[in-house]
Amino acid sequence: MSITFCEKTFHTYIETLSNKTKNSFYLTHSLLLKISIGEIKIRIEEGQWQTLTTSNICFLPKGGSIEIIRSDKYDSLAVDVIPITSEMLKCFYQQHSSLFLNKTKSKSVNNICYTELQQNPIIENVFYSATKELLLLSNNNVINIHLSFILSFFLFVDGFIPALHASMNISVKDKVYDLIFYGAGKHCCTLDTVAKKLHMSASTLKRRLSSEYTSFSKISLMSRMNKAMMLSKADNMPMTRIAHEVGYDDVSYFLLAFKSFHAQPAATFPLFK
Known part of the structure; x- marks a missing residue:
């Protein structure tokens, strides 16, 4: 990162x-x-x-x-x-x-x-x-x-x-965070995809993250929302495109998640460009 x-x-x-x-x-x-x-x-x-x-x-x-x-x-x-x-x-x-x-x-x-x-x-x-x-x-x-x-x-x-x-040191959760952040689309945010890139099974990855006192869903959400924040500040990018980039098909659901995580009013960002 x-x-x-x-x-x-x-x-x-x-x-x-x-x-x-x-x-x-x-x-x-x-x-x-x-x-x-x-x-x-x-x-x-x-x-x-x-x-x-x-x-x-x-x-x-x-x-x-x-x-x-x-x-x-x-x-x-x-x-x-x-x-x-x-x-x-x-x-x-x-x-x-x-x-x-x-x-x-x-x-x-x-x-x-x-x-x-x-x-x-x-x-x-x-x-x-x-x-x-x-x-x-x-x-x-x-x-x-x-x-x-x-x-x-x-x-x-x-x-x-x-x-x-x-x-x-670089932890497993650091690696998971980076893989999701630098990926694009829904397929890059799945447990199986990330585990495969780290050359381990999904169960092993979950166990490793648990040993670091976190979970895949928690790191995934943080990575996607932090990336969404960065993209929302870049060239007035529309939220429809940002939602796709961070792995959300449902734009309305993404907006709710984004507002909840960052406390940002969705009205300040364009849906379409």
């Missing part, structure tokens, strides 16, 4: 927030998140709600569903995010490997990991330096140094190490 897609669609998700709970947004890459204006409440996979303000930087692990509520105390909301690849996290892990020797992996990751800028104000400067380097497509070594510095402040934050473990 494109790291740019994850960053852009996350911003789209943020821009449509109100003070009501929204449905899940699936993170295909880990993110560092900084609120620059406003305040939000956020949780992962039905975990505890955490309030984030401009005084926090938050680490969100990949492969999880997040929900965000925008605070009604502020008129506007703006966030900055830095997507982090698995390779970047592996590099960080190797640099601090001695700290992880006696740490066990958690079965699930649903804690919000964040650090207070008031205690470590230098992190904010490094965060914005990293965002500039990413915009300039600078040397990866420079970006890695910035990210490693920021992440080092999370090492003793509760839940960070299991979140790091969960984000370093």
